[in-house]
Amino acid sequence: MNQPYDLVRARPEPEFEISVDGAPVPVIPGQTIGAALHGAGIRSWRTTRIGARPRGLFCGIGVCFDCLVTVNGSPSLRACLTEARPGDRVSTGARAGQDGPGGRPGDGGGHGTDGGKTVNGR
């Protein structure tokens, strides 16, 4: 579906790929990791720590923290704000220990996205 591209008469630069739990996802230069995932039809990439509920984009502007990912080993980044870079290795932790689409052992698990040493208010 190229309709939004036609609307703004976009002539996008060539796509590059990032790897998300081992699976390739295409990105137009400048897109956020969250937008690339959502645009590729991936709606969730994290599970919550109590109810194991799937989460992806919700607020889309960096306020709700639902879309957290680990990028190249840096934990707890907001996918909706983090611009993708060629070769980024995104691990979600959502499919740890499972055979997710294209998932590789050791590529998704281990990085609890809630475990970053970060303070936030009180």
Place this chain on the structure above:
Amino acid sequence: MKPRYDLAVIGAGPAGVAGALTASFAGLDVVLIDAAPRPGGQYFRHLPQGFNAQAPGALHHGLDGFTRQWETLRARADVLLGHKVWAVERAEGTVTVRCLEGDREERPRTVTARGLLIATGAHDRPLPFPGWDLPGVLTAGGAQALLKGNLVVAGRKVVVAGTGPFLLPVAAGLAGAGADVRGVYEANGRLGLARHPLLAAGKAGEALGYGATLARHRVPYRGRHAVIAAHGEDALTHVTVARLDSAWRPVSTRTVECDTLAYGYGFVPQLELPVQLGCATRADADGSPVVTVDGGLRTSVPGVYAAGESTGVGGAVLAEVEGRIAGRSAAADLGRRVPPLPRLSRRRERLAAFAKALLEAYPVRPGWQGWLRDDTLVCRCEEVPLSAVREAQDLGATDARSVKLLARPGMGWCQGRMCGYAVACLAGEDPAAPRRPIAQPIRLGDLAAPTRSPLEG
């Protein structure tokens, strides 16, 4: 220490850019700071260069005017994009702005100025309802951000719901970009086009444009309707749409198939920074806390100004006018000669009166609380269900703060930005101004590290 700048402006949306430019023209040395990599804030969100968009204005009203201001400002003032402000302090006439630069490898940066203009905008105000945490349920602003900032259409089959005139551009944008918009459900009465508030703001063309787009795509726009439940296993597959009575109690329901819901019930002004500085706040027409300002957009703290949604949600046109007034006040207060411009103040009064009428025309009615079930999450971060909130109240938590301490809603990652309004309503209060001494998450190492100013660093 002598401050580096005359005026620091936080927020590169319509209010911040107009304020910074006005202050710069009046002779101040200005720095503009924004968390995003590109200017525009939420309303004039810019596409990345990588799209080489030849007609970026197709997704915005008034983008050209904003872009001209931005280009002029960039040539006259220092601009720090990609800088998230996590704290502001003021002592002895100097404001210190503490930032983190970069979207992943963050570096601390400190900016000092004699004055501060806060133009930090607002975010969506979602209400909880059963299934609101299913993937595929987005805020209306989130759907806009995907389209305006990334050229990603939020879904194939989309329902738009909530309240307020913002639903129209969201639905029209999605329909125009190729989504099958299954319906726009406005929980308040659908105002006839002749009475639509956009007409009062001299935005008839804009209102007619959205209406025409929705009509062309045969999108139904229903008043007194709401999405009261979202369904699906791991992602959204359908929603329950209810016809509402005047208190928003469901009268009848039906099911609408969709893969995406974009919804919002108004906006929450972002007040962390003015509250950190001790600026006085007041309850707006809808009960939301906003910064108290005088006719010159001065807050209760000397040298600190606020413009745009932080002084009351009113849209981009009012925000720009307020930015200009605030920029003039800042310059006048620092001794620059600024001739009076009563026309600008009258314009602000007119637009602000209209904004107030809007808030009154699109209130949140209490019936939404009846859409929740015991197991409906009120707080997404800490996964606090309604039953836990009610238990806390049974234990004697009579106010929102006690509910929070007992049941933990608002204690997670988002610090109550998403659920704060709902928790306050459930506790029977107006929402309080947010007390967040740290406005952005920061790594402990950065919190402890010494910071350098842009000139030194």
